[in-house]
Amino acid sequence: MTAYDDLMAHARETEALAQVAGRLGWDQETVMPRGAATQRGEESAAMEGVLHARRTDPRIGEWLEAAEATDKVAAANLREIRRAFERSNKVPAKLAAEIARVTSVAQGIWAQARADEDVAAFLPTLQRVVALRQEEGQALAQGGDVYDALLDDYEPGAKASELDAMFGALRPRLVALRAAILDRPQPTPLSGSFDEAAQLALSRELAGVFGYDFARGRIDKAVHPFCSGSGNDVRVTTRTDPADPFNCLYSTIHEVGHASYEQNVEPDYLLTPIGRGVSMGVHESQSRIYENQLARSPAFAEWLLGRMRNVFGDIGIDDPAIFARAVNRVSNGYIRTEADEVQYNLHVMMRYDLERALISGDLAVTDLEAAWNDRFAADFGFAVDKPSNGCLQDVHWSVGLMGYFLTYSLGNVYAGCLHAALRADRPGLDAELAQGDLSGATAWLRDKVQRHGALMEPRETIRAACGFEPSEAPLLDYLEAKFAALYGL
Structure with a gap:
């Protein structure tokens, strides 16, 4: 030995x-x-x-x-x-x-x-x-720097100063895009009550479509959806809302992105230090590209509409273009996990700033609720109505995940880069998605990112997969092109 x-x-x-x-x-x-x-x-x-x-x-x-x-x-x-x-x-x-x-x-x-x-x-x-x-x-x-030290737990090598620059580049274009979209007519919403058992059954089907291996995992319900485990035991949770089946379906797909990363690491790496995702930012890149660039694409929405009508019957929408807008609806809301792609990162930036103030001591915990409500009103233009829609909505701070929130936006940035590279390599992707066929996309992600586990450092993992240095530009370009087409901007 x-x-x-x-x-x-x-x-x-x-x-x-x-x-x-x-x-x-x-x-x-x-x-x-x-x-x-x-x-x-x-x-x-x-x-x-x-x-x-x-x-x-x-x-x-x-x-x-x-x-x-x-x-x-x-x-x-x-x-x-x-x-x-x-x-x-x-x-x-x-x-x-x-x-x-x-x-x-x-x-x-x-x-x-x-x-x-x-x-x-x-x-x-x-x-x-x-x-x-x-x-x-x-x-x-x-x-x-104390906050940088905490960041290193979730995104090795990340610095708050670099993230400030990234957020500074994201914010103005996101705010401008939001304003343009909200000035347009809102899409038709789903109508009806959606049976919980049917939601869970369809969510299990979607998990399989996206490659989740049920022989090495399971889906349960929780207050806050999450993924747990690695290798041969990777579990996910979801939640249901009788009025909003998208909550269940897209939460499941998001967590399956995390789970697929863990399930697809090279088997030889099992129970070794590199036998898991390399960072939470890279992890979020998988959950976000599964949930958004793939599952919220107009092409996949066309297939999903058929499955939802088969499962639930009349859902108030029968036109694929209208359904795609409903899937990608941009509207005012309180909840980060339910936020649309355009506004999601604005939720994360708010939490990031408040969290840094808590850790530095500039914000007392006793003043958090007021600080949250003031910042939310300034960023989103309307008032928080109750604590569960405000500073009590996320589990992260209660379980000590200080330095974690920023990885959601970093994951979106990484996902934007991966999506650009994926489409360059698979020009027929939309035709596959329209058939509910995710095998090509998930195989590409498995080969380029997931199988490597923590073999490389986080940014190196994304750079090697994409062939270029990661930046926020591909994400912003994707969002502006997608929502301009959906909303006729």
């Missing part, structure tokens, strides 16, 4: 235990009894303690010094192990366990406060979460 072999044996066991810890989170958000929340917090803290001890094991440092990379796979594994080892050693074990315990319990408190429309009931918990993440960020930054 070489030092590299010993290191990888240790890493595989750690990755396996991390999957078990992740399953605790999946269980908590799907089937765990409500009364188990406090105990689950202790269980999560205990698992985090075990994982932190393994990730900071002094032998890792010795193995890293002695290990040699004989190929690019070994080099990538050593890169990821070294990064995790250095980061883990900066965070005290007691702090890591406390973050796991508090955020596990906080999720349930947030869910209840959201149901009760009671911000005050959640704020003391959120204060504790923010304080813990500030402490962690300071430990990681070691005198550097």
Whole structure:
């Protein structure tokens, strides 16, 4: 056994235990009894303690010094192990366990406060979460930028200054496009009540159309749709609304994008540091291109209209062009996950700015609701009507995901680049989509992005797939062309 072999044996066991810890989170958000929340917090803290001890094991440092990379796979594994080892050693074990315990319990408190429309009931918990993440960020930054240190958990190498520039380029063209669209007549909405069981059945069919392997996964319901796991156990959740089947169908397709990334990583990488998505930005590129550039394309909408009429009967629309506009309806709304492509990134930018202010201490947690409502009114032109449509709508802050929101917009930027490259390679894509055939598109994404896992760094992964340096330009060009055609701009 070489030092590299010993290191990888240790890493595989750690990755396996991390999957078990992740399953605790999946269980908590799907089937765990409500009364188990406090105990689950202790269980999560205990698992985090075990994982932190393994990730900071002094032998890792010795193995890293002695290990040699004989190929690019070994080099990538050593890169990821070294990064995790250095980061883990900066965070005290007691702090890591406390973050796991508090955020596990906080999720349930947030869910209840959201149901009760009671911000005050959640704020003391959120204060504790923010304080813990500030402490962690300071430990990681070691005198550097605290927010950048937190970003590195989700998008290695990302800097807030670069993201500011990207958002600065996105905002004016998105705002102008929104104004032009909202000045046009609104599309015909769906009509009727849509049976929950039928929605879930069609969502399962769509998951299969987009390549989800049910032999290695399952779909359940949750308050906030998510994807969990990697390799041979990748689970997704969705939600239903009797008045809005798109919520269920497109949430499912979005999460299947995440799941496909995890299911399609090279089998040889299973339970190794590179056997998962390389970053949340690249992960979001998969979910967003599945949901938007593919599933919301007018071509695919034509096929989906037929399936929805077969499943639900009369839905109030029978013309494919009108249905495509309904699928891509741009309208005022509160909820980020339900936002149209044009306004989605504006929701993310707002959260990004508020989150940075929370972490820096410029915004007190007690002032968050007022700050959110003021910023929302300024950005979107109307007032928040209730907390579940405002600062309580997202689960992320309750579970400590500070530095995460920006990856949604970064994923959109990456998806814009991938979509441009995909269409260049597959000029007949629309004809395939109109038949409900996603095999060519998903095979291209599997080959170009998904199978590589974390073999390359995030931007390198996108650059290698597209053949050019990622930027926001392809996304903006795509949005302007698509919505000009749909709305006759």
